[in-house]
Amino acid sequence: MSSTEKPVARRTRARPARKAPAQRPGPVGGKRDRNRQERTRALIDAGLALFLERGIDSVTVDDIAKKAGTAKGNFYRYVEDKRDLVDAILAPVRDDVFAAMQACDRETDAAREVTALNAAYLKLAMRLLEAYRTHPDVVRLYLQEARAPGGDARAPLADFEQKLTEHTVALTTRAHEHGLLKKIPPMVSALAVIGAVERLLLAHLRDQAFDNEAEAVASLVRMVMEGIV
Amino acid sequence: MSSTEKPVARRTRARPARKAPAQRPGPVGGKRDRNRQERTRALIDAGLALFLERGIDSVTVDDIAKKAGTAKGNFYRYVEDKRDLVDAILAPVRDDVFAAMQACDRETDAAREVTALNAAYLKLAMRLLEAYRTHPDVVRLYLQEARAPGGDARAPLADFEQKLTEHTVALTTRAHEHGLLKKIPPMVSALAVIGAVERLLLAHLRDQAFDNEAEAVASLVRMVMEGIV
DNA sequence: CGTTAATGTGACTTCGAGGTCATGCTTTCT
DNA sequence: AGAAAGCATGACCTCGAAGTCACATTAACG
Structure with missing residues (x-):
């Protein structure tokens, strides 16, 4: 945030410039800046597509670089490794979701009546739905890969x-x-709802499983309301 | 089944004996036979333990062989590769589950009243529970790894x-x-129940999440009954 | 326009995992 | 007992993926 230095510290042939420097060169809207963003996007998109199709561990850095239209060496200029790329892919969804949940926390804290509580929960549901609609592929990656342990590339998803x-x-x-x-242990009802929602989402994302999407959502809501509320 | 040959066709230095022969040598309760079964068990147990701990793709054949107390070359005498081992691990559960479901199919076919139908479903639930109690680790492996694509070692689980x-x-x-x-699309209610059950099982197997197991089961049943029945 | 440093490239190095094989050991059968 | 064949071993080979680096290209800035 604070600019302690000039755009770049000019030193005569010091670092071999291995990694991209934290502070980008001068122009904020300049060509460098635009290229950087394009490359980052290309890498994220390529990685996400390949991860979905073939699974995170089966995809190589070469594959990602090639699909992103760049050379392998360049991959490492933008991300540390595959895990870092997964983290970058997940970041926007994670931020949205956590922000929504924290807002919900605050609202339920402040609430003095049941109607306010219900409003807070409804708002949370809406924000989660929004995140899902904005990044369906990221959600799918999460659903497919989060449960399996090992291979630290998946660590961000497990976290x-x-x-x-x-x-x-x-x-x-x-x-x-x-x-x-209802008098059901919160742990049980929470996990049951999470599991049901996730399984339905996965079927939707993988197989387009529902002829009538709206009916499916309505059914889910009804099951939850009658089952646990 | 039918014994078309003597225990082994004696040929003077023919095959290099690469893979274990389909028909084992003579004695059915003999030492060879016992050793074979022990090794197979050891490999299956070692593989399962390592897969659970570190994920299927992160475990090497060397790891499995070492943990099973044998040499790598020997691994290939018993299974084709990692995928084949996963298949061997899954086999008993798969057989139990399919047998139970087919039995349920037959019984619901024959049923003429609602009570008979309910009995068939209850019996199915009991048999599935039995399979889970007999092979909890295999169930856990399935829950953890089935969703992720790629790396064909997981194919048996995905199937x-x-x-x-x-x-x-x-x-x-x-x-x-x-x-x-209830008037809920069968696809939706089926997936919701599967998802809820699987998520609860996973929490139970991974984290010992429930203080009171019986209460958790009762709650699940209640949710399903009130939510979809 | 010329200099400087960031950016892009792909051949190269390293390493580890899958799979094989020559060799020696054990069981079985006669 | 002794031969025959299955069984066990770990060094070895091969291949492919991760990560590096010297060099070429491009943008920034005077």
Whole structure:
């Protein structure tokens, strides 16, 4: 944020310039800047497409670079490694989701009546739906790869799953304490809903499984309302 | 089944004996036979343990052989490759589950009243529970690895997921036709239940998530009954 | 326009995993 | 016992992926 230095520290042949420098060269809207963003996008898109199709571990850095239309060496100028790329792919969704959940936390804290609580939960659902609509492929990657351990490229996804689950359980616990739910352990109802939603999303994203999308959503809502609320 | 040959065709230095012969040497309870079974068990157990801990693709054949207390070359005497080992690990569960579902199919075919139908479904649930109790680790491997594509070692798990889903949807459709369920598309209710059950099982197997197991099961049943039945 | 440094390239190095094989050991059968 | 064949071993070979680097190209800035 704070500009402690000139755009670039001019030193005569010092670093071999291995990694891209933290501070980009001068012009903010300049060609360099634009190229950088294009390359980053290309790498993220190529990686996401290949990961979805063939699985994270089966995809090589060469594959990604080629599909992004660049050379392998350049890949390492933009990301540390495959794990870092997965992290970059996941980042926007993760940020959206956490922001939505924290906002929901604040609203339920401030709420004094049941209607305010319900409004907060509804708003959360809307924001999550929005994130899903904006980044369906990222959600699919998460659904497909988050559960398998090992190969640290998947670590960002596993972390996200863990945090997401914890937060959801906490939220459910709170709803439970306010008497909004049936006498079912919050852990159980939270996991059941997460599992059901995730499985339906996966079927939708992988197989276009539902003729009537709206009916499917309505059915899901009905099942949840009658099953746990 | 039929013994067309003597235990082994004696030829003077013919095959280099690369793979284990289909027909084992003579004694059925002999030392050879016992050793074979021990090795197979050791490999399956070692593979399963390592796969669970580090993920299928991160585990090498060397790792498995070492953990099973044998040499790498020997690994290939017992299985084709990692995929084949995964298949061997999954086999018992798959057989149990398919047998149970086919039995359920037959019983629902023969059923003339609702009570008989309900009995068939209950029996299926009991048999699935039994399979889970007998092979919890295999179930966990399935839950962790089935969704991710690529790396053909996981293909047996993906196949199983697909068949299992299809069969469950068919079963649900039938129940729906008999008027046992709410007006919810069978695809939706089937996937929702599968997803919820799988997520709860995973939490149980990975994290010992439930203080009171019986209460968790009762809650799940209640949610399903009130949510979709 | 010329200099400087960031950016792009792909051949190269390194390393580890899959799979093979010559050799020696064990079981079986006569 | 002794031969025959399955069984076990780990060094070895091969291949492909990760990551590096010297050099070429391009943008920035005077």
